Amino acid sequence: MTYEYFERSRREDEDLRQASDYVERDVLAFPTWPHEMIRNLALTSFFLGLMFFISAAVPPHIPGPANANSTPAVILPDWYLYWSFGLLKLPPLNPELTLLGGEKLVSDRVFGVVANLVVVGVIATVPFLNKGSARRPVEEPFWAAIGVGGVVFAFTIAVLSVKNLVAETFPLGPHELFDLTFFLPLVSVFLAYAVLKTMREGYMFELNRRYYRLRPPK
Amino acid sequence: MSLERPDEHDHDAWMERKELSPIEEVYLTVLIWLDRRLRLVDYLELLEDMYYKTNLQMPKSHTEQYDLDNKFWYWYPLYALGSFSTIAYVVASISGALLxxxxxxxxxxxGGETLRSVAYSNVLFIMGDLNFGLFLRSLHRWSAQVMTAAVxxxxxxxxxxxxxxEPRELNWIIGIVLISLTMVFGYTGYLLPWSQLSYWAxxxxxxxxxxxxxxxxxVAQLIFGGFTLGEATLQRMYILHVFVLPFVVTGLIAVHIGIVWMQGIAEPH
Known part of the structure; x- marks a missing residue:
């Protein structure tokens, strides 16, 4: 009886819902809850334990108190800002326009700050440049290669930012280091592109083979 | 017979048609009375929903459905990085509140001729004298580092x-804002101990x-409170680090995750 009433009640709701213009849609994606969350639970526990362990095992060091009168030999931000710090050291690339009689359009310091904004801006526009449904790196060797180049550049520019330290450890002059900063990413772009192009052949072969196994030609 | 359509939801007429015993009638009347006011049916639906959720197999994911596991298992740990940064953020905020x-x-x-500022000596106190202080600061610092790396x-x-x-461009841009704010978080925090490195950074x-x-x-006036570093700089960094950024970043993270929830996680197809 209860259920009979609830059936009616529910039908009432159902009718109201149909009368309204609210649309429930299916989304073609992997559900966050519960699939992803449950999978993450195990990883989370492990990860929390790891963080507690590291902080217990490797406590931080604190340098001396601030002193405006003694500049330390090495000034560095935290590691995650090295790339930005490295971009500040790019003024050698600042074009000297012959039209302006060898004068620079923007000062070196402005150039360094603008370089930061350009990098962030380019990353922000990626979804509007790269369209289509392709998802895997093999499907888009070009964009994957650009990505690899970006990662390598982030690393080399970070190394450039600590060039004082590098010069002490490796037999690299400042010019060689500066050239490597731009050369290595280029090399890795070409390498990644070549590798992915080659993999693409095999990948297409696999796809075709699977296709023809499922639907053998008559 | 009238031409009017019978009211589907006229529960009283329905009860009269049913020839109920007095007990049944009282029961149903109470049930309808309560349901009219508290919408019990919704909670019943909730219970049923929970029952089916715990007793039925979960629907197959895209990966399972198309048997892509053999191809994509190696991506999965990387799919947890967003969660990791959120967890590290939670740990950092709890330890930060305690600090x-x-x-x-x-x-x-x-006092005296020392260079030590109040901020610096507070950090020294936390690291040296406070119970679990060294661990607390260590945890705060490490969780911040881990959060940045995970991001x-x-x-x-x-x-x-x-x-x-395609449908996720907006979240990409919110992500870029978030990663920038994370680095601002790190930078403002780096300045707080007012040590030699903080000062020169x-x-x-x-x-x-x-x-x-x-x-x-x-901009220099607004963010650093002047052209030379001093009390105003440290206070601005402090307010940014403990008041402004937490609200902004927490809100943005909520929006970011909310959008992921709505759109689902994009798997490579």
Whole structure:
């Protein structure tokens, strides 16, 4: 009886819902809850334990108190800002326009700050440049290669930012280091592109083979 | 017979048609009375829902459905990086709130001829004398480092699996704002102990701000409270770190995750 009433009640709701213009849609994606969350639970526990362990095992060091009168030999931000710090050291690339009689359009310091904004801006526009449904790196060797180049550049520019330290450890002059900063990413772009192009052949072969196994030609 | 359609939801007429015993009638009347007011049926639906959720097999994921597991298992740990950065953020905020009890953002010298400011000596107190203080600061610092690292790697994962594409462009941009704010979080936090490194990192920050054309002076005034570092700088960094950024970043993270929830996680197809 209860259920009979609830059936009616529910039908009432159902009718109201149909009368309204609210649309429930299916989304073609992997559900966050519960699939992803449950999978993450195990990883989370492990990860929390790891963080507690590291902080217990490797406590931080604190340098001396601030002193405006003694500049330390090495000034560095935290590691995650090295790339930005490295971009500040790019003024050698600042074009000297012959039209302006060898004068620079923007000062070196402005150039360094603008370089930061350009990098962030380019990353922000990626979804509007790269369209289509392709998802895997093999499907888009070009964009994957650009990505690899970006990662390598982030690393080399970070190394450039600590060039004082590098010069002490490796037999690299400042010019060689500066050239490597731009050369290595280029090399890795070409390498990644070549590798992915080659993999693409095999990948297409696999796809075709699977296709023809499922639907053998008559 | 009338031409009017019978009212489907006229429960009283329905009860009269049914020839109920008195007990049944009382029961149903009470049930309808309560349901009219409290919408019990919704909770019943909730219970049923829970029952089916716990007793039925979960629907197959895209990966299972198309048997892609053999191809994509190696992506899965990378799909947890977003969660990792969120967890690290939670740990950092809890340990940061605890650290806040013992820290004051002041560059006043602590008597004598020492260079030590109040802020610096507070950090020394936390590290040296406070019970579990060293661990607390260590945890705060490490969780911040881990959060930043996880956020960077998360961005790489999103890039290389093409997860920023079509319906998810907005979330990519919110992500870029978040990664920038995370680094601002790190930077402001780096300045708080007012140690030698903090001071000179701050110096670089002021010079960067001053390098911005046209509005450079104004930006330096706004963020660093002047062109030279001092009390105002530290206080501004402190307020940014413990008041402004937490609200902004927490809100943005909520929106970011909310959008992921709505759109689902993009798997490589």
């Amino acid at each position: 806040g009890f013992y820290y004051a953002p002041s560059t006043q010298a602590v 960077f790697l998360h961005m790489l994962r999103v890039y290389f699996t093409g997860a920023y594409k 701050g110096q670089i920050g002021v010079e960067m701000a001053l390098s911005i054309p046209l509005i450079g002076d104004w």
